[in-house]
Amino acid sequence: MKLLTFEDKGVHKLGVKTEQGIIDVSASAKNGVNFDIQTDIMSVIAGNKAEVSNLQDFIDHAMTEKKAVFVNEDEITWGPSVTKPHKIICVGLNYRKHADETNAPYPEVPILFNKFDNTLTGHKSEIPVPKVTKKLDYEVELGIVIGKKAKYISEDEALDHVFGYCAVNDLSARDLQLRTPQWLLGKTCDKFSPVGPYLVTADEVGNPNDLSLKTYVNGEVRQDSNTSDMIFNCAEIVSYISQYMTLEPGDIILTGTPEGVVLGLPEDQQVYLQPGDEVTVEIEKLGSLTNYFVEEK
Known part of the structure; x- marks a missing residue:
């Protein structure tokens, strides 16, 4: 559904x-x-x-x-396909080729950070480019939505606790993100997590670890990969997080982004998002999520 x-x-x-x-x-x-x-x-x-x-x-x-x-x-x-998550938990550097393009070593355990509900918005919404950044980047990500309370669960039972999946654009202000060792500032500006257009139930998605995902900027393909390139798959992520905190129904887990982000390009080729840009993130079986970037007033 x-x-x-x-x-x-x-x-x-x-x-x-x-x-x-x-x-x-x-x-x-x-x-x-x-x-x-x-x-x-x-x-x-x-x-x-x-x-x-x-x-x-x-x-x-x-x-x-x-x-x-x-x-x-x-x-x-359109509204966000999940409106009031108790937690928004994100996994950083979770695709092999994305780690390669940013010259980062593969993490030995999932790198976790969080976002807040001020970042939520929906399909076709306008997103103001914050005045405080000059390096706004896109990140297509598979979102896992928890459907059943999960604590200390094994990898074998992890996906039984998933309600469904959605497409998310984990927008990132790179100059703010990298200002300090903590990434939070660059990830939590208003409307930095468009979610949708749909929340698709797990039974309709099947295997979440083999889904194509893409990003288009003004119609040009920028990211084109598959969730099979994840370093930690969906079951591993859900199980890992549940060892440290109780996952509640409605919690969203953003599972990382593949290669093709602006940050991964040589510096002289980096062109970050600007007012007037249109970005679509697309995930197999989950639909296409489009947003329009405007000047912040």
Whole structure:
């Protein structure tokens, strides 16, 4: 199932992408479809597989009874596909070729840092280029969304705790990121984590360790790789983090970016993102996430 959110009068509403279009879940529920369902994406995530099954039954019934209410995806204001994560945990230097291009040794354990919910935004949103940076970079990343509480779990059981996956652009202000040994400052400016367009349930994705992923800047391919190049795969990452902190439903784990970032180019070839640029990150089975960069006012 492909879940999403869109904004309506300041509220993030739940949508489901179907072959016929995007269904407005709450509007359909008010249209005479008598089901006890959750209409908030975080509640669906917390309900995990049982709530997804319930929601699928609701969608099937609404379609059969012709009571499904659709929205025009060209007219909606997309929200982040996860709206209120308790934690946003990121893995640095997790692709072999990305470590190679930045002349960094392969880490022996996952390098972790965090972001905050001020960084969240959605598909097609405008992102202000902060006045405090001259080196804004893109990073396509596979996002893991936790669906079941996880603590001290093994690698074998790790993916059973995953609700689904999403595309994320881990925007990075390199001059701020590298100002100190701690990367946080360059990673946490407003809207630096567009997420979406969809949150795709794990059953529909299958193996997360073999997905193609790409970045386009103004239509030009900049990153073109596969999650198989990860140093630590998805199960290893989830298991590792769970040894140190409890993962909760709705937590997002950003799994690192492949080669092709601006930082990895020779200095005389580095052209960082500017107002007017359009960036699309695309991951197999998860869709394409596009954002427009504008001048900060």
